[in-house]
Amino acid sequence: MRAGRSTFFIRMILLVSVVLYAIPLYLSIVNIFKTTDQITLNPFAIPSSLNLDNLTYVLNNPNVHLYKMYLNTLIIAVSATLLTLLFTAMAAFYTSRSSGKLSGILHVYFIMGIMVPYAIVYIPLVIIFRDFHLIGTLHGLILVFISGNIPFAFFMYHGFMKTAPRELEESAAIDGAGQFRTFWQIIFPLLKPCTTTTAIFIGLSMWNDFLTPLLIGQVHTITLGIYTAIGPHSTNWGQMFAFVFFGTFPVVVAYLFAQKQFVSGLTAGALKG
Amino acid sequence: MGKRSILFALPAFIIYSALLIVPILLAFMLSFTSWTGYAANPIHYVGIANFIDLWKDEKFLHSIWVTLRLVLVVTLGSNALGLIFALLLNKSGKLTNVFRSVFFVPFVFSTVAVSFIWSSIISYTGVINYLLGVVGLETWQTDFIGNANHAIWSISIIEIWKTVGFNMVIYLAALQTVPAELYEACTIDGGNARNKFRHVTLPMIVPGISISVLMSVINEMKQFDLVKVITDGGPGSGTETIAYHIISQAFGYNLLGYSSAIALVLFVAVVLVSIAHLSITRRFEVES
Numbered sequence: 001m002r003a004g005r006s007t008f009f010i011r012m013i014l015l016v017s018v019v020l021y022a023i024p025l026y027l028s029i030v031n032i033f034k035t036t037d038q039i040t041l042n043p044f045a046i047p048s049s050l051n052l053d054n055l056t057y058v059l060n061n062p063n064v065h066l067y068k069m070y071l072n073t074l075i076i077a078v079s080a081t082l083l084t085l086l087f088t089a090m091a092a093f094y095t096s097r098s099s100g101k102l103s104g105i106l107h108v109y110f111i112m113g114i115m116v117p118y119a120i121v122y123i124p125l126v127i128i129f130r131d132f133h134l135i136g137t138l139h140g141l142i143l144v145f146i147s148g149n150i151p152f153a154f155f156m157y158h159g160f161m162k163t164a165p166r167e168l169e170e171s172a173a174i175d176g177a178g179q180f181r182t183f184w185q186i187i188f189p190l191l192k193p194c195t196t197t198t199a200i201f202i203g204l205s206m207w208n209d210f211l212t213p214l215l216i217g218q219v220h221t222i223t224l225g226i227y228t229a230i231g232p233h234s235t236n237w238g239q240m241f242a243f244v245f246f247g248t249f250p251v252v253v254a255y256l257f258a259q260k261q262f263v264s265g266l267t268a269g270a271l272k273g
Numbered sequence: 274m275g276k277r278s279i280l281f282a283l284p285a286f287i288i289y290s291a292l293l294i295v296p297i298l299l300a301f302m303l304s305f306t307s308w309t310g311y312a313a314n315p316i317h318y319v320g321i322a323n324f325i326d327l328w329k330d331e332k333f334l335h336s337i338w339v340t341l342r343l344v345l346v347v348t349l350g351s352n353a354l355g356l357i358f359a360l361l362l363n364k365s366g367k368l369t370n371v372f373r374s375v376f377f378v379p380f381v382f383s384t385v386a387v388s389f390i391w392s393s394i395i396s397y398t399g400v401i402n403y404l405l406g407v408v409g410l411e412t413w414q415t416d417f418i419g420n421a422n423h424a425i426w427s428i429s430i431i432e433i434w435k436t437v438g439f440n441m442v443i444y445l446a447a448l449q450t451v452p453a454e455l456y457e458a459c460t461i462d463g464g465n466a467r468n469k470f471r472h473v474t475l476p477m478i479v480p481g482i483s484i485s486v487l488m489s490v491i492n493e494m495k496q497f498d499l500v501k502v503i504t505d506g507g508p509g510s511g512t513e514t515i516a517y518h519i520i521s522q523a524f525g526y527n528l529l530g531y532s533s534a535i536a537l538v539l540f541v542a543v544v545l546v547s548i549a550h551l552s553i554t555r556r557f558e559v560e561s
Contacts, residue, residue: 006466014361014372017354022375024434027400028390043393043400091285097277106282113293117495117543119519120536123529124299125292127310147292150285179278208383210498215524223383230389232505237393244386251381259374262381267446 032245036238054242058229066246069225075138076221077206080145081199084153087146088198089191092157093183097166107158113151121148122215129216141217148212149202160194161187200258200265207251222247297540304534309527323534332510333535336518342425343432343496343514348489350433355440355485360474362441363448373445377438384435388502391431392418421511424504428512432499436492440485447481448474479557487550494543515539 031039032054033047058064091110095103125144126135134140168190172182188195213224220228226243234240255262304323308316327333358376362369379387394400395417402414418424455473464472497516500506506513506521513521519539523532 010361013357017358018372018375021379021434024390024394025375025378027393031393039393040398040403043403087285087288091282094277094279094281098279102279106286109294110285110289113289115540115544115547116293116297117516117536117539119495119497119516120300120533120540121293121296122520123523123533123536124296124303126524127299127529128292128296131312143288143292147288150289150293154285179281183281204381208381208385210383210385210501211520215520223385226389227385227502232502235396235398240389240393244389248382248386251383252378255378255381263377263442267442 028241028244031237031241034238036236039237054238055245057239058242058246064229065220065225069220069222070250072138072219072225073207073221073223076141076145076219077203080142080149080206081203083142084146084149084202085195085199086188088150088153089157089188089195090183091150092154092161093187096158096161097169110151110154111158114155116151118148118211122211125216135216136218138217138219141213141219141221144212144216145202145206145209149205153198153202156194156198157191160191164190196261197265200261204251204262204265222250300533300536303530304537306530308530310529311527319530323531324538326531327535327538332513333515333518335510336513336515339421339425339512340494340496340514340516343429344490344493346426346429347432347436347493348486350429351436351440351489352482352486354433354437356444356482358437358441359444359448360470363445373438373441376441379435380438382435384498385502387431387435388499391427391434392503395427418504418512419508421508424508424512428499428503431503432493432496436489440489443481443485443488444478447478447485450481451477480554483550483554483557487547490546491543494539494546 027043030045030047031043033049033051034045035051035053038045038047058066091106095107095110129135129140134143168186169182172186177185207221208223209221210223210227213219213221214227217224226247230240230243305318305320306316307319307322308314362373362376382390392399397414397416397419399417401417405411405413415423417427451474455477456469459469459473495516496514497520500512500514500517504512506517510518515535516539519532519536522528522535
């Protein structure tokens, strides 16, 4: 009897929490299809008709450049993620497979970046970028993202490679494969689980990053783009929800397709501290 | 096994050094100057003047207070709720998965998106005031970011909403490491649910708690995005966090030397927290 009551109680807590949590998500879906007046009148109402005005406004507004924002973000996130993964896997291949003093020093050197609060890096970085005319360029932003994500990616790869078996590399060496070929054809494919996890963690953080493109790139990525387009004091809720939809839709779809990898990627990311 | 060529480490080393290590060293040097960022102006060495001035800067002192409140409220809220949700959802089932996703999805949103969603809820014409109007509590209607005190609470709650799924996932992973035999042993010894939690679950998930708490503390120490979008530091400068203060001093007022000094203080604070965490965790591990 008592057990039954407490189970019921626990279920109620859970249900109430889930509903409270889901309300903002619910609001940001239904209100895409309403005018701002309808939203103010009753934000919870289910839209009476499938009004696509807000979405078409964002898609067709000549000042918004939605496709350009998507393209910028894709170019930056994809190339910065791939390059970070490649460079870091290579570096970890060296540090995890060499026993010299130098590899130990490099290991500490790469890892210590994890503790750096990025605010300290931005100030000199903006000056450097101004002098090298990198402000507002995609490749400048890509370089910043690579440098910022090396410590975490290195931490992941180094740990993974330390535990990985070495027999394959040795037999490749016996078969006469050079180091670079061994890395590219044998090692890198073996790292796939680690690569997926790391790619999700750093790719998501690049997609969502706001401060870096704001200060260093002034490149309109999707996150900075919707911030600028909506503006800080907008009360045009209908259009705002449409912008938020376009900003979050790709990551939510990615999450739904790869839930397991997302969760394991981010849990592994927790070890970052 | 042959030695690996150091060329493998070269690309990462160059980019990392040039764009992370060199800037930190430059920030360190800048923090002893009064430079305003214009190449034409000579750089004056001012010794430790910036580090003395910042303790007289009321905006900075206030930003420490704001940041501490955020750290405290969000860390407590996200971890308590994260642990509760993890305990409630630590079983398999279709509905469990849906519930987990509801808690987790806000975490994959960008802070900018989260901020805009929530500003439609807490603004004067927003959802909360609408609900208060519906139930006849018009006198309670207020602008939830209209004064600094309310605004900090609002920002804390929004941040808890955004981050709780992440803490929940860490706790779920930690709960998976508790061996089932321990619970059985506890049942045989006559333990009830509360005993099980107190004497089995809690000691076993200490590593999970410690990582989850540290992550929350460090992330909130660096909080910038939410404040930037929701209040832009205002009203006045009432909701400026330390990171916000650094950025506004550097790029709003061009006080590059001074803001570097604050950034250095924040850097040291984060390092100290990490070291303290490490030594506390070590002590725990020795004891258990």
